[in-house]
Amino acid sequence: MDTVERVKRLFADSIRSKQEAVESLAPVIARAARTIGERLLAGNKVLSCGNGGSAGDAQHFSSEMLNRFERERPALPAIALTTDTSTLTSIANDYHYHEIFAKQVRAIGQPGDVLLAISTSGNSANILRAVETAHDREMSVIALTGKGGGSLVGKLAGADTEVRVPANSTARIQEVHLLVIHCLCDLIDTQLFGEENGT
Ligand SMILES: O=C(CO)[C@@H](O)[C@H](O)[C@H](O)[C@H](O)COP(=O)(O)O
């Protein structure tokens, strides 16, 4: 297959993964956004974490909350746990890589806060530990997963929401996760600040 055909196939695969996800994910995304919106209105915040591309997704979400998404509105409280290399390297060096997010959740998380945990496999140990710690801190969890949800499924509690992309390719799951994040931002802005003119 030549490179142009290969690109076309990747586009087609990405479009298909979104089409295959929309019906099952739409109500779950709506529930997740409602949870985050309610917690923000109550004065809580969102902590986000993930590895690799999902670390980028965690930061993408927090920057759209802290700064803005598509409209002018007040800044919203969110912290990505993936950005402070001094903290990340010292926790990994002194304790274990598994603890890099959990230790931050324990320090910063307050009852009623939300953890946005992003893992395409649902099997990354540092994400599993972050979820356990969020529960210890009486936080709820929004989990973005794929591939059957992995071990994360067994860690979730009743107040949590799992947005599981029905796909097996890490890249395709990440592409849907980014759309999920933009849906969350749109729904949170609408819940907190109303419909925008013309939307
Ligand atoms: O972006 C990609 C692959 O598209 C990679 O960096 C990927 O995020 C890394 O391999 C992660 O460590 C995968 O972790 P997870 O999604 O299984 O929790």
Ligand SMILES: [Zn+2]
């Ligand atoms: Zn990637």
